[in-house]
C-alpha cells in the first residue's frame with residue numbers, strides 16, 4: 001500500500017512549473033487517431049491517465065515514440081482494431097474519447113463503459129445523443145458501447161446540459177463527417193478550445209470553440225501536426241491554494257492567466273494576494289482568510305475540479321462559508337476526511353456549510369478521488385502534525401511529479417510503501 005506522509009506547518013516558497021493539462025491531453029491523444037499522418041505532441045503530462053491513454057492507443061495498433069522531455073511522436077495511421085477492452089477502459093473516465101475518435105475515423109467503435117473518479121451518477125447519454133444525431137446506431141452490449149454508421153452526416157445538436165466530455169466527443173466524431181454539425185449549449189472549458197485548435201492544426205474546419213455554439217464542417221483529410229498541449233489550469237489552481245493555505249510565497253510558472261481568472265477572482269475574495277505576469281502568477285498572503293460563498297459552474301464559472309481545494313482553504317477562514325456543487329451530485333466525499341483533521345463542515349445534498357477553524361490537525365486520511373486527494377495534501381501541508389494519505393493512485397492520475405514539485409517548494413512530504421501487516425492470528429474462542 002503506497003501512502004503520502006506529510007509533516008505540516010511549513011510555508012511553501014519558491015517556484016513551481018505547471019505541466020500539460022490532463023483533461024486536454026486525455027482528449028488530444030485519442031484525437032490523433034483521426035489524423036491521416038503521424039503527429040507530434042509536446043508538453044504531454046507524465047501522469048497515469050496519460051499512460052493509460054497511450055496503452056489503449058498501442059493496443060489499437062498505434063506506434064508511440066517518447067522523444068526528449070515531454071514530447072511524444074504518435075503514428076496511429078494503421079490501427080488494427082477499433083475495440084477498447086474493459087481492462088483498459090475502466091482505468092480512466094476519458095476512455096470514452098476513443099468512442100468519438102474511432103467512430104469519427106472508421107465509422108465504427110466498441111468501447112467499454114468508462115471508469116474514473118466516482119462523483120455521483122455520470123451518464124453518457126448526451127454523448128450517445130450526439131452520435132445518433134450524426135447517423136450512428138448505438139447499442140449497449142455486455143458493458144461495451146457499440147456505435148456504427150454507414151455515413152456520418154452533419155446535423156444540429158443541442159445538449160440538454162453543458163457537458164465537457166460530450167462537447168469534445170462530438171467534435172471528434174463529426175470532424176471528418178459529411179457536412180455541417182452545429183453544437184449548441186457547448187461547454188467552453190480551455191480544453192475544448194485546445195482540442196479544437198489541435199484538430200484545426202491538422203486541417204479541420206471548427207469554428208466557435210470556447211463559445212456555446214461550435215460549428216464543425218467535415219473534411220476528408222487530416223494532415224500530421226506538431227502541437228503543444230496547454231498548461232493545466234487545475235494543477236495551477238492546486239498550487240495556488242497550497243501556497244495560500246501554508247501562508248507561503250510561490251511563483252507558479254508556465255500558466256495561461258486567462259484560464260485562471262475565476263480561480264484568481266475567488267482566491268482574492270478570500271484574501272489571497274495574486275500577482276499575474278505573462279505566463280506566471282505569484283501567490284502570497286498577509287492576513288486572515290475571509291469567509292466566501294462558492295458555487296461551481298461550467299467555464300467560465302468556478303471549476304468543479306477546484307471545489308475540494310477551495311473548501312480546504314475555507315476551513316481556515318474566519319466565519320462560515322457555503323459551497324454549492326452544481327455540476328456533480330456526490331463530490332463531497334472528502335468532507336469526512338477533513339473532519340478527521342478538525343474541520344467543521346456539514347453537507348446537505350449539493351451544499352456544504354464550512355465553519356472556519358483556526359488550524360487543522362494532521363491525521364491518517366483516505367483519498368476518495370483525484371481532486372479530493374489533492375485537497376487532502378493541501379490540508380496536510382497546512383495542518384499541524386503528521387498526515388498520512390492512502391489511496392494515492394487517484395492523485396498520481398492527474399498530478400505530474402507532485403512530490404518533487406512540493407519538495408522544491410519546501411514541503412516535508414514523502415511517498416512510502418507499506419507492506420501488508422502479517423496476518424494477525426486471532427485466538428479462537430475456547
Ligand code: EPZ
Pocket residue numbers: 022023026093094117121122123124125126127128161162163164165166187189304305327328329370371398
Ligand atoms: C470532465 O468530466 C473532466 N474529466 C472532469 O474532471 C471535470 O470535473 C468535468 O469535465 C467538468 O468540468 C475529463 O475531462 C477527463 P461533464 P466529464 O460531461 O466530461 C453530466 C478531474 O478531476 N452528464 O462536463 O465527465 C455529468 O454527470 C475530472 O480532472 C450527463 O448527465 O464532465 C455531470 O453531472 C473529474 N450526461 C455534468 O453533466 C452526459 O452525457 C458535467 O459532466 C455527460 C455528462
